[in-house]
Amino acid sequence: MSVSSGVKNSPLVSPALLAVREGLKSGKSVGRFELGGLDAEIKAAPDALYAVLRRPGAGGLALRLAHLPVPFAVELERPRAGEAIRLRVETDLGDYETVVVAHPEALERVRFTTSFTPAAPTTLPYVPRDLYPLDARDDPLGTKGVIEAKQRGLNVAMLYFRMDEPAFGNILYLQNLTSLNPYFRATGSPPKEAVGGEWPELGYLLPTQDAGADPRSTALRAQEQVVLSDAILVLRHRAPSDERDSARHFIQMLGAAYQMLDLPPVQYRDWIDRAEKTARDLAEAEAVTVRHYGHLYVRPYMAAEYPDVMVQMSLIAALHDWGEWVGSPLPLEKELKSGLSRFYDGKLKTLRRYLPNVGDDKDADAIDSWYLYHPLLNLGILALDGDKQAEALFLKSLDYGIKAARHFEYEWPVKYNATNFSVIEEIAPADGRGQTDVGGVYAWVMLQAFELTGDKTFLDEACAAVDAAMGLRFDVNYQANLTAWGAAACMRLWRITNRDVYLEQSYVNLASFFNNCIIWDSQIGYAAHYETFFAVTCLQDAPYMAMYECFDAFVAFERYLNDSGPDLEPAARMLVNEFCKYALSRAWAYYPDALPPEAISDEQRETNGYIDRALSFPLEDLYPDGQPAGQVGQEVYGGGAAFIFATRAFRKIDGAPFLLFCDQFIRAMERTGDRALSITLDGGETCVANLRLIRLKRRQMPKTTLTTAGGDVLRGSLEDGRIDYHVPSNGRLILTWE
Numbered sequence: 253m254s255v256s257s258g259v260k261n262s263p264l265v266s267p268a269l270l271a272v273r274e275g276l277k278s279g280k281s282v283g284r285f286e287l288g289g290l291d292a293e294i295k296a297a298p299d300a301l302y303a304v305l306r307r308p309g310a311g312g313l314a315l316r317l318a319h320l321p322v323p324f325a326v327e328l329e330r331p332r333a334g335e336a337i338r339l340r341v342e343t344d345l346g347d348y349e350t351v352v353v354a355h356p357e358a359l360e361r362v363r364f365t366t367s368f369t370p371a372a373p374t375t376l377p378y379v380p381r382d383l384y385p386l387d388a389r390d391d392p393l394g395t396k397g398v399i400e401a402k403q404r405g406l407n408v409a410m411l412y413f414r415m416d417e418p419a420f421g422n423i424l425y426l427q428n429l430t431s432l433n434p435y436f437r438a439t440g441s442p443p444k445e446a447v448g449g450e451w452p453e454l455g456y457l458l459p460t461q462d463a464g465a466d467p468r469s470t471a472l473r474a475q476e477q478v479v480l481s482d483a484i485l486v487l488r489h490r491a492p493s494d495e496r497d498s499a500r501h502f503i504q505m506l507g508a509a510y511q512m513l514d515l516p517p518v519q520y521r522d523w524i525d526r527a528e529k530t531a532r533d534l535a536e537a538e539a540v541t542v543r544h545y546g547h548l549y550v551r552p553y554m555a556a557e558y559p560d561v562m563v564q565m566s567l568i569a570a571l572h573d574w575g576e577w578v579g580s581p582l583p584l585e586k587e588l589k590s591g592l593s594r595f596y597d598g599k600l601k602t603l604r605r606y607l608p609n610v611g612d613d614k615d616a617d618a619i620d621s622w623y624l625y626h627p628l629l630n631l632g633i634l635a636l637d638g639d640k641q642a643e644a645l646f647l648k649s650l651d652y653g654i655k656a657a658r659h660f661e662y663e664w665p666v667k668y669n670a671t672n673f674s675v676i677e678e679i680a681p682a683d684g685r686g687q688t689d690v691g692g693v694y695a696w697v698m699l700q701a702f703e704l705t706g707d708k709t710f711l712d713e714a715c716a717a718v719d720a721a722m723g724l725r726f727d728v729n730y731q732a733n734l735t736a737w738g739a740a741a742c743m744r745l746w747r748i749t750n751r752d753v754y755l756e757q758s759y760v761n762l763a764s765f766f767n768n769c770i771i772w773d774s775q776i777g778y779a780a781h782y783e784t785f786f787a788v789t790c791l792q793d794a795p796y797m798a799m800y801e802c803f804d805a806f807v808a809f810e811r812y813l814n815d816s817g818p819d820l821e822p823a824a825r826m827l828v829n830e831f832c833k834y835a836l837s838r839a840w841a842y843y844p845d846a847l848p849p850e851a852i853s854d855e856q857r858e859t860n861g862y863i864d865r866a867l868s869f870p871l872e873d874l875y876p877d878g879q880p881a882g883q884v885g886q887e888v889y890g891g892g893a894a895f896i897f898a899t900r901a902f903r904k905i906d907g908a909p910f911l912l913f914c915d916q917f918i919r920a921m922e923r924t925g926d927r928a929l930s931i932t933l934d935g936g937e938t939c940v941a942n943l944r945l946i947r948l949k950r951r952q953m954p955k956t957t958l959t960t961a962g963g964d965v966l967r968g969s970l971e972d973g974r975i976d977y978h979v980p981s982n983g984r985l986i987l988t989w990e
Contacts, residue, residue: 263393263452268380275300276314276390282326287335288356290487294339296326301341301350303364305491306386311395311418314485315455316382318348319367336362346370349477352789359508360487365431367479375439375461382481383425383455385415392452400498401726402448402769406876406944407789408771409447410509411454412502412726414491422488422498424505427456428513430774430785431482436776438478439470442877456481476691484509495725496756499763500821506766507823510830511938516773516785517850518837518915520944520976523898526843527574528866530894534567535559535584536869540888544607547591553885554869556861558614560605561595561622563889564588565630570892572634595627600670602652603627603645617671621664621687622734624653625694629737632700643704650701654713657694662720664690680730682793691717692738692761699744718742718757728764732788733764733804740812747815755819758812765805768792769831770876771777777878778851782841784836784876796873796884799842803893806835810900813917813934826936829981833941835913836901839893842870844882853880859884861885868894902946905929908989909951913974916941916981927954928988935981943985947973953988961986 261969263269275297282301283294291306300319302643306312322343329338334353341348347369354362387394396417403409427447429436436442441459449455459481461470472478486505490496519748534540549559550567568588575581595603605623609649610616628649634642657664659673665686667677673707679686698714701707718741719729729735742758745751759788763797767789773785790798830837840846844865852863852871863871863886870890871882903912903921912929919934933941947953957965961984968975979985 255513255527257263263395264395264450266380269384269392269453270369271299272297272302272314272384273391273393273552274317276302276304276386283328283337283339285352285354286356287336287362288360289355289489290360292354292362294337294350294352296324301326301339301348303352303362304386304390305362305487307420307487309388309418310489311389311415311420312386313420313423313485314384314386314390314392315364315485316384317350317364317481318368319379320348320386321345322350323376345374346372346373355512356507359505361484361512363484363512364481365430365479365483366481367477368472369477370472370474372474373468374474375467375471376458376589379458379647381449381453381455381457382483383411383449385420385452386963387418395452397451399449399451399454400502401763403445404792405730405789405795406442406444406768406770406774408767409443409456410506410579410767410771411447411449412505413454414498417489419491420856421562422491422501424486424502424509425455426483426484426486426506426509426771428482428518429774430514431479433773433775434476435472435478435480438472440465441470442776444877445451447732450684456483463890484512493726495723496753496760497757498725500756502763503759503766503821504823505828507826507936510771510827513771516783518834518942519783519976520913520942521837521840521897523836523894524911526840526868526899527894530891531571531574531582531584533867533869534571534888534891535582537864539864540867540869544609545591545594547594548587549591549607550588550888552889553861553872553887554864554867555884558606558610560623561592561603561627562605564592564595565627565697566804566889567892568592569630569633570895572639573899574895577902577904589641592641596645596649597670600652602649602670604670615676617669618667618676619650619670620667621660621690622693622731624656624670625690625697626734628653628697629693629700632697632704635704636700647701647704648696650697650710653694653697657691657713657717662691662694662717662855663688680793683727685727685730687734688721688724689728689730689734689738689761689764690719691739692728693734695741695745696737699748702748714741714745717747718745718754722757722760723882724764725760726764726767728761729768729792731791731801732765732768733801733808733964735761735768736805736808736812739765740808740815743812743815747986748754759821759824760826766827770797774878775875776876778880779874781847781851782874782881783834784874785838786831787838787874787876788831795877795879796875798872798874798887798888799839799870799893800872800887802835802839802842803890803896806832806900807896810917813919822937826939826981829916830939832917833935836915839870839897842869842874842890842893843868844886847871847881851881853879853883855883857883910974910989911946911948912987913944913946914941924986925988927990928986931985931987933979933981933983933985937982939981941975941979941981943979945975956987956989959986960984
């Protein structure tokens, strides 16, 4: 979990810490390199190789590049293009190679990659953490600082902290775990919470083999090079002034680190075909629907669980978008909407989670806090699109929602009794907190009500909920999609009130969200069969990523970007867009027909359902540590993903013989001629988007030309009836065709 108390840490003493201090005193300089205003030096100590970064008069950092428990010799090699320095270390154990890439721009950033080639089959010993703050005398014990956030589970392997004494500034440390996959696979040691530590012994703790493991099967192979560390440091001279400033700095620094990563490719996915299959399966597969009171309802899982209102609304809203994209509503949307009123409790004046006839094995009065508001969010979307039935149900449910928010003073428990607000489960055992991000989704619902009615009461409620979340720092996230909706609510509030504090608070939500992302591509176990890069784990303590949170966050971020403008922090714009770009590629593997059968669990532990590989509904759970997928079940309620992705990524062009696909949100598109189109993208300034022209059935692909606004012609490649372009993620493009 993150550490964000804001309390300065007193140094803890360990033998490793004392060894670092003594090693830096007796070590010898073997090289230097340029890094902005820092003095950057490579130092050989008796048992290790260090990079030492000092800011004149403000202390420094020491990063252990290699742990060398045997005699060694260091040799400087000729740097290759783009490298600041390259070193080779020879030992009887094997050879180490360290490459340093430095960027001395506005945010000083540097990447240290150390590889090891064993001379013989080798098991490595325990190695202490690798990062140490230093005072003016290179003593870690003379420093004080604050750890704001560190790695959660198998999420992004980062540490974010500031050093106050001496006043070195803000530091983001990121370990690029993608590079380390061969080590994790060879040793059977996943990097769970590998980056963290206690002041001043920080950084990366190299995972080692389990004590009971057979060393012959977990040893590193002779003469096979393996990366042991791929560390990125981003440094900022001045520490942040408050929580919101700290979050903004974090996003800036994470964005700078992201630009130093070797990003995995994305794949084109035919979400239109997937949406058509999902619509067919929703209408025809008996295991996914059930009838009550003469109405049709969707089950949450395959032939399992009672219909609940969140499931109905999630699918109805997605089906609505798909109907608009296709050009006519699907009959299933109307049929599912006809039964919504049965969830409404006229006595409490609210939507219930379950239908009145729910079985005795469920507590009909128990409600998870977020379950009250998320169905209202989707009702609000329909209402704002002109659906009068949805508007009536939405408006008459608001008073109860406000009553609940005020009762809990905008700090919701995990679960409570809907009839009297008595708390059933106050906190989650994993972190001792309630549902900390419910205020964000509540605020969004209130802003929908404000837009529908103009009643300032709703605007005041939205402000109250967001204000109550201030001070949570990196602990906003309870459930990832709710945190994303909170960011969107903050952005909308900023637009309405013109109060900068809400724009800044949106960065707090984003920082907590990205701290919960898997910003590496795991190749451990069955994860080798799917993409994990830039996934988000569904809950603050969940070991898996889930489709529902993925596509719902995608929708929330679309709203976030729609309401943003030139004042949005560029790194925030880039990271949000990149999350959404990778979602369009990565989410395909949730569908069981996209995975080999052996990668899917034989049993579903919580749903009493089953998995049908022939149906286009996603698995709930994919694991970055490579466990079998689908242990929870096949979530029918995640079926809305295909409709959401298809309607956002594909555009119809009147009269053109092709569809336009883009994996970045198109900010503006204008027909400038009979066969000419102006397209504006608003993603990361240094990133790449994929734009594709998809030939329509029974049509011929015309000759096309794609240019930048400056007139540069972009080359495309013809593949499987489409033309693929790699284009700048930010800027205007001109598409013409014959």
